[in-house]
Amino acid sequence: MNMRRATIADVARVAGVSASTASVVFSGKTPVSDATRTKVLSAAGELGYTGPDPRAASLRRGRSGIVGVVIGDRVRNAFRDPVTTVMLDGLAEGMAAQGAGLLLLRDDAGREGGEPSVRTAPADAFVLVGCSTGLRESLDTVRGRDIPVVVIEGDAGAGVPQILLDNREAQGEIARHVRDLGHRRVVLVTLPTAAGSGPGWIEDRTPVTVTVTRDRLSGARDVFPGVGAYAARRSSIDEGYAAAVAVLAADGARPTAILAQSDLLAAGVIRAVQDAGLVVPDDISVTGFDGVWVDGVAPLELTTMVQPAAEKGRAAGAAISAMLAGEAAASVRLTSAFRSGNTTGPVREDAEPEPGSSA
C-alpha cells in the first residue's frame, strides 16, 4: 500500500476546502473563520499532517530561514575559543529573533561529495567568522548569488559589511594602564601571526597576516614602541604557558609586565609565572584581552579589556536582517572596555633600573 506523506492538498480535500485556504490556516497570513480552521486542523490531525513541507515553502517564499555560518576548518577548532562561542551564541540569538537558524559550514571548499558549501547551501545569508584565506573565491560566487554576507573580524574585500572591534585602541588603553603603573620592561604574548604559524619571537620582518593580531600589536606598540613580542601558536592556556616559559627563559632582564593578547593566553602566562616561583602581580603584572569567562582562572581576576563578544554576533544578525530587507548595511565598529582585576600592580620599588630601553 502506497503510504506517502500527506500534503496540504490532501488535508484540504479531507477538510472540504481549497488548498489555499488550508495553507492560510497554517501560515496565518489571512483571516480564517473558526469553523474552517477547526475543520482543517482536525483533517490534518487525522492524516498525520504536521505542517507544510519546509522545502516547498522555502522555494515558494524564496526564503529558507537559514543563515550559513562559515567557521574555520573544523568545528572543534572554532569552538575551542570561548570568544567565538559567545559570539556565536549572540549570533544565534540575533538570528533566532528573526526566525533563522544557523547552518555550520566549513570553508575548506572544493571538496567533492556534495557537502553544503557557501555555494550550494540553501541559506538566505552568510556570516563569515575570522575569514580564512581561500574563501575569497567562494565569496565571489556568493556575491554572484546576490546573497547578503557579513564578516566578523576579518576582511572580505570591498562591499562586504564588517563587524569590527577597536582592537588597536583597546590594546593601547590597557598598555597605557600598565605604563602608568610604572612598567617599562614589558613583553607581549600575541595571537598567531598567520594561519599555522609556529610559536616564536616576532621580528621586524615577520609578516602578520592575522588582522586581530596585527591591530592589537599596533596598539601595544603605540604605547611601548619597539616592545618585544612572542607569538603563540593558538589562543589557549597551554600555549600561553609555553610562550611565557620561553619569554622568562630569554636573555636579558626579566620583564615586569606581560601583555597577553587573549585571556586564555594570559591564564597560561600566569600559571607559568607562578610555576617559576614568581608572584602575580608583585613580580610580574599580566594583562589579558577579551573579558570572557575562562575556566580555571579563578580565584584570580584578570585585568583585561572586555570585548562585547555576544554583541558582535547580534550586530551581525542586525546587519543581515537589514540586508535581507533590501537596505544597505554599514560596517559596525564595537568598542571594548577596560576591566581592572588583581593581576596588575605598580612596578616594584626594588626592580633594578632598566638597562636598555625596553623588552
Place this chain on the structure above:
Amino acid sequence: MNMRRATIADVARVAGVSASTASVVFSGKTPVSDATRTKVLSAAGELGYTGPDPRAASLRRGRSGIVGVVIGDRVRNAFRDPVTTVMLDGLAEGMAAQGAGLLLLRDDAGREGGEPSVRTAPADAFVLVGCSTGLRESLDTVRGRDIPVVVIEGDAGAGVPQILLDNREAQGEIARHVRDLGHRRVVLVTLPTAAGSGPGWIEDRTPVTVTVTRDRLSGARDVFPGVGAYAARRSSIDEGYAAAVAVLAADGARPTAILAQSDLLAAGVIRAVQDAGLVVPDDISVTGFDGVWVDGVAPLELTTMVQPAAEKGRAAGAAISAMLAGEAAASVRLTSAFRSGNTTGPVREDAEPEPGSSA
C-alpha cells in the same frame, strides 16, 4: 529593468539546449557530450548563473542535505564542554562525508517568531544531543514527519536509535584501578544529578535524572559500595575546584583518592588539592573521565578513561545515513579505554587506617 536571477531555463535557452540537458550538466547524473557541456557552461558564465537553486533542488529531490542538531538551550553552554565539541566535530565529519551540513537547533521550542525548530527545519534527519526534557513532544512531531532521529547519550523513547557509552563499566574499570592501588577512602565528584541542580552531597534519596551521571555513579559504586559522592553544578574546572574544596573541608578522614566524572572536574580537583598544600598523586590520587584535551592541565597527565568522542558523532552519522537509505539503524554502544597518567599512585604507607569503611 527587471534584473531577476537567471534560472536554469534561461541558461538552457541561451545555450540552445533543453532545460533537462542543462540540468544534467550541473548534476552530472547522465553523460553529456563535451560540446554541449561547454555550451551550457559558457552560457551560465555569461548569465552569471552559479548553479541550481538549492531550495528548488531540495524540493524536487526530497533531500536538503541538512541535518538538524538539537543542542541544549544555548550555543555557549553546549560548546563549553570539550566532549561535546569533539563529538560535534566527529558528527560534522561523518555528515560531510555524506554531503550533509549541520543546522544548529535550540530545543526550547514553542517560542514564536518562526525560528526553525525540530518541527519546521528543512532537515533530512535530526540528531539529539544530551536530549533535554521537554523535547519529547517535539520528538513525536518529528516521528510524524517520518524523519530519522538519532540520540547521542540520552533517552528519547522507544524506536529511536541511541549512541551510547559504556559509562558504568568504564567508571568501574578506573575505580578498580584505584582500588588495586590500595585506596579505600575514596570520594566521587560527579556531574550534575539533574538539570539545574545545585552542588552538594548526593544522599541516598537524591534523584539522579541525568543518565550519564547515574551510570557512572553506579559503576563506581560497583567497586566502592556506599562511596560518598559530591555533585558539581556543571562540568568545568572551576566547579571541580569548588567541589574538591567542599570535599576536603568535610568532616572525617581525608580521602586518599578522588574520582571525578569528567576531566574538567578532575582538573579543578587537582588544582584544589594542590592549593590545599597537598601533592597529587602522593597525598591524593585523582582520576578523570573523557580523555579529551583539557586546556590548562599540562604538564600533568590525567589518569582517565578515554571515551571515543569523535566516534560518537561519526556513529550517529552512520546511523542516519543508514536510516536515510531506508534501513533500520540499531543502537550503538561504544567503549572507553583506560589511560594511565601520573595523577594516580599507590596509597601511602603512612596513611592512617580507615576508621569506618569508606568516605
Place this chain on the structure above:
DNA sequence: GCAGCGTACCGAATCGATTCGATCCTCTCA
C-alpha cells in the same frame, strides 16, 4: 542496404506550498 544497438538529448510531468486577484456570501444601511 537494412536490422539492431547505444548514446545524447528533449518534453512533460512533478515536487508541495504560497499568493493574489476574483468571486461569493452575508450583513448593514438607506
Place this chain on the structure above:
DNA sequence: TGAGAGGATCGAATCGATTCGGTACGCTGC
C-alpha cells in the same frame, strides 16, 4: 428591498529544478 461594504474562500499561476520515458541519429555487422 436593493445597493454597498467587507470578510472569507477559491482557482490558477508560480517558485526552479529534476527525472524518466521516449525520440533521433550515427554506427556496426551480416
